[in-house]
Each structure stands twice: as structure tokens, then as C-alpha cells.
Amino acid sequence: MSAPVSLAHYDFSGRVAVVTGAAGGIGRAICEAFARNGASAVNWDRVPGEEDTSCAPRHFQADITRPESIEAALAATLDAYGRIDYLVNNAGFAGPTLPLDEYDPLEWQRVIDVNLLGTYHVSRFVVPVMRRANAGRIVNVASLAGKEGTPNASAYSAAKAGVIAMTKSLGKELAQTGILVNGIAPAAVETTLLAQMSPAHVQTMIDKSPLRRLGTTDEVAQLALWLCSDSCSFSTGAVFDLSGGRATY
Numbered sequence: 001m002s003a004p005v006s007l008a009h010y011d012f013s014g015r016v017a018v019v020t021g022a023a024g025g026i027g028r029a030i031c032e033a034f035a036r037n038g039a040s041a042v043n044w045d046r047v048p049g050e051e052d053t054s055c056a057p058r059h060f061q062a063d064i065t066r067p068e069s070i071e072a073a074l075a076a077t078l079d080a081y082g083r084i085d086y087l088v089n090n091a092g093f094a095g096p097t098l099p100l101d102e103y104d105p106l107e108w109q110r111v112i113d114v115n116l117l118g119t120y121h122v123s124r125f126v127v128p129v130m131r132r133a134n135a136g137r138i139v140n141v142a143s144l145a146g147k148e149g150t151p152n153a154s155a156y157s158a159a160k161a162g163v164i165a166m167t168k169s170l171g172k173e174l175a176q177t178g179i180l181v182n183g184i185a186p187a188a189v190e191t192t193l194l195a196q197m198s199p200a201h202v203q204t205m206i207d208k209s210p211l212r213r214l215g216t217t218d219e220v221a222q223l224a225l226w227l228c229s230d231s232c233s234f235s236t237g238a239v240f241d242l243s244g245g246r247a248t249y
Contacts, residue, residue, distance in 0.1 A: 010229045012039035016081045021091025023049030025191040029217035030224045031057040044073045064118035086228040089119040090141040100154040108155045115159035136179040137228040140167045144187045171237025183239035190214040210245035
């Protein structure tokens with residue numbers, strides 16, 4: 001018999017959490033976890049996602065590859081709430097699974113635009129808001145691919161490696177401002193994205209994990225909440241693996 005699950009509880013009352021790409025998957029789990037812990041949760045995504053839960057976040061339309069779209073979402077958020085305490089840069093795009101020399105250059109650029117440049121653009125608009133408040137937390141969702149380099153996913157691996165390096169750089173830049181910047185590097189997580197992959201490929205990812213299973217969106221959400229909580233006070237510019245023991249460096 002498995003032990004009962006006892007999750008940490010936080011008091012985010014009066015705080016505003018923006019999560020990009022929160023229409024579904026990891027982003028939605030993070031947004032709903034913020035809401036359950038008292039925060040005003042805001043989804044910046046092109047679509048709102050499911051609205052049939054008690055924790056459904058507020059949606060402001062945003063395409064993170066278009067700076068003017070981010071600016072509009074930021075203005076709407078500040079108009080509604082007056083502040084942004086937490087930013088989780090989660091929106092991403094995996095792209096096709098192909099050898100590098102078969103990769104379409106336009107698709108390569110799109111993967112970089114969404115994962116790396118999108119994270120940059122959202123951060124550059126939100127950081128000044130946090131600077132004015134002398135407080136804030138930024139969590140960038142990277143990937144174990146950015147550390148290991150996943151075969152046939154060179155664009156995604158390169159983009160997430162960039163996110164990891166940017167997290168470390170921005171964390172140092174903001175270390176004296178009251179703003180902490182950290183990252184999460186998950187291995188394979190159970191989302192609808194896996195339905196696009198063959199069962200054999202999914203099983204290969206499971207076999208690489210010493211825990212012999214996929215991660216869950218709720219497990220990513222719990223780490224994101226801790227990184228935004230007052231319990232995390234001496235970590236910045238760090239990237240936390242969530243790999244089921246797979247990371248070996």
C-alpha cells in the first residue's frame with residue numbers, strides 16, 4: 001500500500017501569478033495550483049483552455065513570439081490586478097523529431113522563437129514591473145534536453161539550453177533587486193503531447209528513468225510553487241532537475 005500524499009500548502013493571498021502557455025498541460029497545472037493556494041492566477045496563451053474547473057485561471061490572449069501581443073497582455077493584467085508577483089515562463093513548442101541535417105530551417109527557427117526568444121520577450125516586459133516593486137519570482141520551465149541534448153531534437157535541445165543559460169544570467173543580474181530567477185528541467189512528463197509519440201518511444205523515455213515512470217504535471221507544479229514561495233530564499237540562477245533520477249551530472 002502506498003503512503004498517503006501530503007502536499008505543501010502556501011498562502012499566496014493577494015499575489016498575482018502569470019503563467020505562459022497555461023491552456024493545458026504543465027502550464028495549466030501550475031496555474032491551477034497557484035489558484036488553489038490563494039493567488040490570482042493568470043494564463044497568457046493564445047487560447048484559454050478548459051474553463052470547467054473551480055481553479056480555471058483568468059485568460060489574457062498572448063502570443064509570446066509577438067512582442068506587441070505580450071505588451072497587450074501585460075497592460076491588461078496590470079489594469080486588472082495592478083501587479084505581477086510571480087512569472088512562470090512555461091510556453092513551449094517541441095517541433096518535429098528529425099536529424100539535424102533533415103530539419104527544415106523555418107521549423108528550427110520557430111522552435112527557437114517560441115522556447116528561447118519567447119521566454120526572453122516575456123521576461124523583458126515583466127522584469128521592469130518587478131523591479132518597481134523590488135520583489136518577484138521568475139521560474140523558467142526548461143528541459144532535461146537542454147542539459148543532455150536529445151537526439152533528433154537538436155532545435156528543442158538548443159533552445160532549452162539557451163533558457164537554462166539565460167536563467168543563470170538573469171538570476172545574477174537581479175540578485176540585488178529582490179527578484180529571484182530559477183529554472184526547472186523536467187524529463188518526460190505525462191501530458192497529451194505524448195499521444196503524438198509512438199508507444200515504443202514513450203517506453204524508451206520511461207526506461208531511462210530510475211523511477212521507471214513519467215513525471216506528472218502536478219509534480220512540476222509543486223516545484224514551481226516552492227520556487228515562488230517564501231520557503232525558497234537563497235536560490236537564484238539555479239536550475240532544478242525533475243528527472244526521476246535520470247540526471248547523472
